[in-house]
Amino acid sequence: MANYSFQLNGRAVTVDSWDPAQPLLYVLRNTLGLHGPKFGCGLAQCGACTVLLDGKAVRSCVTPVRQVARHAVTTLEGLGTPEKPDPIQAAFIAEQAAQCGYCTNGMVMATKSLLNQTPHPTLDQVKQGLAGNLCRCGTHTRILSAVMRVAKA
Numbered sequence: 001m002a003n004y005s006f007q008l009n010g011r012a013v014t015v016d017s018w019d020p021a022q023p024l025l026y027v028l029r030n031t032l033g034l035h036g037p038k039f040g041c042g043l044a045q046c047g048a049c050t051v052l053l054d055g056k057a058v059r060s061c062v063t064p065v066r067q068v069a070r071h072a073v074t075t076l077e078g079l080g081t082p083e084k085p086d087p088i089q090a091a092f093i094a095e096q097a098a099q100c101g102y103c104t105n106g107m108v109m110a111t112k113s114l115l116n117q118t119p120h121p122t123l124d125q126v127k128q129g130l131a132g133n134l135c136r137c138g139t140h141t142r143i144l145s146a147v148m149r150v151a152k153a
Contacts, residue, residue, distance in 0.1 A: 009078030025060035036076025047106030047133030057113035095146035099137035
């Protein structure tokens with residue numbers, strides 16, 4: 001069994017895994033008890049499992065746990081709290097940018113990554129930045145409004 005140490009939401013963690021190729025998503029949900037990242041497709045195509053690795057969006061369903069060793073991982077739980085949500089979370093709430101909510105984790109984390117790289121994106125840049133995230137409920141218009149709200153703030 002191997003140990004993998006990394007920063008998770010600003011704190012040091014070490015996890016054990018028999019399989020160095022074990023998806024980070026399984027470690028986050030099953031070992032560490034975090035439920036922001038969701039299992040969607042398992043093929044890195046829907047974005048429900050998105051987390052930040054050193055500030056950039058990655059799909060945790062296909063990211064091996066060995067790849068995050070000695071790096072910083074941020075999940076939805078690391079952005080804000082119910083009492084003090086991150087500005088992105090607050091914008092999603094204000095715009096009611098969720099219907100079933102399953103895609104929200106991926107949309108918020110992809111937005112965070114986008115804004116880390118491009119603090120004031122155009123609408124076209126937002127659409128391109130979120131193009132890899134799927135929403136089956138059709139709340140894309142509200143999601144775009146939420147992202148533009150926080151980008152203008």
